[in-house]
Amino acid sequence: MMNRPPISQHRDRLGTHQPEWLDHTPLGIFIHWGAYSVPSWAEPHGELGTEPDERTWFTHNSYAEWYFNTIRIPDSRASQYHHETYGSLPYDGFLDMWHAEKFDPDDWTELFKEAGAGLVVLTTKHHDGITLWEAPETYGRNTVQRGPRQDLVEKISRATRRAGLRFGAYYSGGLDWHYRPFPVILSEKDLELLARSVDPEYGRYIFNHCLDLFERYHPDIFWNDIEWPDCAKNFDAHGLGTLLEHYYKLCPEGVVNDRFGEFHSDYETSEYQAMRDSEAADRWENCRGIGLSFGYNRMEGNEHYLTGPSAARHLVDVVSRGGRLLLNVGPHADGTIPAPQRACLKGLGAWMRAARAELSHPSAELLEQACSLPGARLMSHGDHAVLFALENVAVPLDRLPAEFDWRSSRPGDGQTQVSHDHGVLTTAPTQLGSGIILAKRFH
Structure with missing residues (x-):
């Protein structure tokens, strides 16, 4: 039951941000598109939250966007696939193989609008550290100078707003496998210890990234992931609190999610069947892929994908319990949206045209x-x-x-x-x- 506000240790200073547009946006689209879209490989092991053994989950990770970690696990099927298919190719080789030659942002946003979405959240930097814009101090390791050779954040944010939709930016604050090389992650404990850094230089690095992101693109949602360095959870010059103060000034109708620990949030998030305690907040969001992965996974078949009707049922369930659905699309490396994902969104859109006026949060x-x-x-x-x-x-x-x-x-x-x-x-x-x-x- 909705019975508590989102968690925040600093609400007195950072305030409460609940813009009206957010309460009228039951459906958003998440986009995971990166160098990992080139191999596009993971085992369809199940939904996050259904595998009780952590080592088994990370070894057989359903998330194709975790390819960089999974191929480093000895004897994993992902490492075997990588060796057999790409030999000794380093992960960054995929950045140069990612050409996005068929990318049409207006085609994407027209489809998302047809599906009934009011919001698009783009993954601007995932855990591999590759930025989809020319972020500060990336020294060419971005999509402007390599791979697609385009500012993808600029193109997608502009197309999103041309379609009359809100634009949000996902950013992996806690994990960056390039900036700070990590040992293999095999458990939530590994993830927590590796993500919660005491490295002040990394705190400064991600502060400058995000401030640049806010100043250029003014995202309506700042969607952080995997925590934030402990050393930067303060209001110092490069502290998280200072960054959020900048964000709210630059984006007065903006909101932030809950993946900063308990530092601050405007709403909470669950993911597939994990983190379900967040659904007790009075504002929450469930994110999931149309399939079992966020990044496109060539190993998934039709049996792993939501259809239009099943996506509609999930949307109704989430909204009826006070939440919002962020449904993910994982494009091919060439920039086209896979046919089963496109079919799901078109089917969901047909239902939304019939039912959207009756879809609202319950009293x-x-x-x-x-x-x-x-x-x-x-x-x-x-x-x-x-x-x-x-x-x-x-x-x-x-x-x-x-x-x-x-x-x-x-x-x-x-x-x-x-x-x-x-x-x-x-x-x-x-x-x-x-x-x-x-x-x-x-x-």
Whole structure:
């Protein structure tokens, strides 16, 4: 149940930032595109949060964007694949093999808008340390001077805003495998100890990166990942607090996520089935890929991808519990969006055109009921309520608010699949993914 604000040790100084646009953006698109999109390889091992053994997860990591780490694990399938396919090629060789020759940012953003998204968050630097713009002190290790030879942040942010969407910037603050070479990560303990650096030079380096990112592109979301160096969790000249003060001044409608430890956040995040305790916050976001990976993974088949209907059901579940969905796209290295991902977004868009007006966060008094209805989700709009069917479901009327008349109905694709008989509402998912029952208040 929504019962607490997002975690922040410095809210008195940094303030509370909840712009109106964020509450009206139930769906965003995440983009993971990098040198890792060239090998585009990982084992489809399952969703994050479903593998209890940490060493097994990291060895068989489903995330293709973690290729740099996974190929260094002795005898892993990723290391075997890399040796058999690329021999002794170092990871940075993939940067020069990444040409983005078919990249069309307007095609991307038109698709995202068609899917019903109001926000696009681009991975501007992942854990491999390669920046998608000419960031300070990268000395050519960026997409302007190598690989695509384009400022990808500039092109995608401009296309996003031309489409009328908000633009956000992901940045890996805690991990940079190039700036500070790490031993292999095989556990969450390894990750925490390696990420939480005491290196003040790295703190200064990422401060300058992010300030440059804010000044150039003014992202509406600053989406940090894997923590921040402890030595920089302060309000010194290159401290995180000082950086966030700059951010809020440069981006007055901007918000930041929760992946700075407990230092500050405007909303919290879960990922696939991990970090679910964040969903107890009054503002939260679930991020996941259309498949099992964020970066494109050539090893995934159709059985690993969400379809339009299954994406719609997941979106309804998240929003009905007070959250927002950030659904990831992992393009090919050439800049095209894989066909199964494109099909998912088009299918989701068809559902959103039918149901978007009825998709909203539930009122606090309805939230407990919404989460306790098996196979259905309940949302309130002030003058009416909406019941979304995630599967075949029969809901006793005594489980629903008494002040509503549940005899009015409209499924998402216009087909009559709702009956009201003997005190029970019965519905089923439509071809577009989720049945809708409208209920009007008695007057």
